[in-house]
Amino acid sequence: MTHSLQALDRAYHLHPFTDFKALGEEGSRLIERAEGVYIFDAEGNRILDGMAGLWCVNLGYGREELVTAAAEQMRQLPYYNTFFKTTHPPAVKLAEKLCALAPEHLNHVFFTGSGSEANDTVLRMVRRYWALEGRPEKQWVIGRENGYHGSTVAGMSLGGMAPMHDQGGPGVPGITHVRQPYWFGEGRDQDPEAFGRQCAAALETKIQELGEARVAAFIAEPVQGAGGAIMPPESYWPAVKAVLAKYDILLVVDEVICGFGRLGEWFGSVHFDLAPDLMPIAKGLSSGYLPIGGVLVGDRVADTLIEEGGEFFHGFTYSGHPVCAAVALKNLELMETEGVVERVRDELGPYLARRWATLGDHPLVGEARSLGLMGALELIDPATGERFDKALAAGNLCRDISFRHGLVMRSVGDTMIIAPPLVITCEQIDDLVTLAREALDETARCLA
Numbered sequence: 001m002t003h004s005l006q007a008l009d010r011a012y013h014l015h016p017f018t019d020f021k022a023l024g025e026e027g028s029r030l031i032e033r034a035e036g037v038y039i040f041d042a043e044g045n046r047i048l049d050g051m052a053g054l055w056c057v058n059l060g061y062g063r064e065e066l067v068t069a070a071a072e073q074m075r076q077l078p079y080y081n082t083f084f085k086t087t088h089p090p091a092v093k094l095a096e097k098l099c100a101l102a103p104e105h106l107n108h109v110f111f112t113g114s115g116s117e118a119n120d121t122v123l124r125m126v127r128r129y130w131a132l133e134g135r136p137e138k139q140w141v142i143g144r145e146n147g148y149h150g151s152t153v154a155g156m157s158l159g160g161m162a163p164m165h166d167q168g169g170p171g172v173p174g175i176t177h178v179r180q181p182y183w184f185g186e187g188r189d190q191d192p193e194a195f196g197r198q199c200a201a202a203l204e205t206k207i208q209e210l211g212e213a214r215v216a217a218f219i220a221e222p223v224q225g226a227g228g229a230i231m232p233p234e235s236y237w238p239a240v241k242a243v244l245a246k247y248d249i250l251l252v253v254d255e256v257i258c259g260f261g262r263l264g265e266w267f268g269s270v271h272f273d274l275a276p277d278l279m280p281i282a283k284g285l286s287s288g289y290l291p292i293g294g295v296l297v298g299d300r301v302a303d304t305l306i307e308e309g310g311e312f313f314h315g316f317t318y319s320g321h322p323v324c325a326a327v328a329l330k331n332l333e334l335m336e337t338e339g340v341v342e343r344v345r346d347e348l349g350p351y352l353a354r355r356w357a358t359l360g361d362h363p364l365v366g367e368a369r370s371l372g373l374m375g376a377l378e379l380i381d382p383a384t385g386e387r388f389d390k391a392l393a394a395g396n397l398c399r400d401i402s403f404r405h406g407l408v409m410r411s412v413g414d415t416m417i418i419a420p421p422l423v424i425t426c427e428q429i430d431d432l433v434t435l436a437r438e439a440l441d442e443t444a445r446c447l448a
């Protein structure tokens with residue numbers, strides 16, 4: 001059965017972010033079921049899901065309450081749209097709930113089917129806002145190198161992933177990027193706080209180059225996730241906020257990963273005190289059980305779009321899909337009643353920080369860092385203290401070994417990252433750290 005499914009997969013299925021030919025040769029892993037923080041493959045192996053799927057299964061697998069919410073909503077109203085002055089109870093209730101959870105000045109939400117669609121929506125809203133304000137020349141959006149904002153053409157353009165820009169022709173015009181606050185990768189020879197200020201200064205320089213009157217918005221993740229769990233130095237965000245305020249530029253904080261408890265607050269913006277104008281969300285909103293995203297819109301932008309905008313010619317068939325919305329609402333209710341976010345902040349985040357830091361003594365590890373339930377290990381060649389030769393693909397090797405040992409860790413180049421479900425226990429964190437060390441040991445042996 002496993003082999004025939006793998007053969008069919010090879011024959012018919014083009015996977016996202018995959019070398020199609022290489023996967024055809026190696027074959028894919030078949031994941032059949034999941035429970036709590038574990039996934040199970042077709043061979044019956046139990047694997048600790050250190051990535052919560054793709055940073056999304058915040059409540060863990062196998063939550064019957066979410067299954068029931070979906071089934072009940074499917075029976076009641078499996079689909080209706082929210083176009084042309086119609087709505088339905090799940091979309092209304094979810095909108096209200098999200099605005100109650102979000103920072104005070106974010107009081108409206110536009111629903112989408114994914115994080116990428118949320119960022120497409122952001123781009124259209126930002127430019128529309130400035131046009132309505134009588135400043136249509138404010139068109140440029142500044143993102144960050146190595147930032148990730150999705151795979152649609154606008155998402156890819158807002159993101160700063162060079163390999164994505166190199167494929168598929170030109171992106172959306174009027175988008176540019178500045179350096180990322182990646183201290184280990186780009187600033188290790190400097191004091192971290194001075195480096196953070198330097199990255200914020202690079203943003204100011206870019207604004208001046210473009211002309212401040214032409215810059216509409218800056219978009220960034222609170223902590224860069226897909227770029228490698230890059231936690232900015234403390235000096236970074238306050239300095240960025242000051243630059244944006246100086247030039248009257250909107251702040252878009254992409255909460256697709258950091259939102260819904262990952263950093264120990266409902267939103268990464270709360271952790272870093274960011275007060276964004278727009279907040280794209282997805283993933284943890286439904287714990288990944290069904291696809292749903294959205295943009296939380298601050299009063300400044302919402303008031304103009306509502307009062308001056310007329311019809312907004314934008315939307316998706318599945319904007320606010322009733323079944324997805326019902327599951328998301330139940331997910332948020334469960335997170336609240338179970339105190340999941342507070343537990344990450346007060347107990348699990350600090351515990352992971354202590355345990356994860358112990359990996360810093362491993363000869364292959366140049367830095368072990370974590371924030372909330374997100375962690376990263378920077379792999380280095382013990383012989384030189386520098387990065388391994390890229391051709392060795394040390395990160396991918398470590399990822400594959402880790403999987404075989406029973407832990408999903410993701411590799412971004414030679415950065416290993418984890419973002420487990422937020423319902424992980426302290427004992428399971430101990431297991432995670434033990435499995436990560438085993439994977440590092442075997443990787444070291446393979447590379448010796």
Ligand code: PLP
Binds near residue numbers: 119225293
């Ligand atoms: N924004 C961020 C920060 C992300 O990490 C992702 C996905 O990983 C996206 C946007 C895109 O979301 P989606 O894959 O749901 O389109």
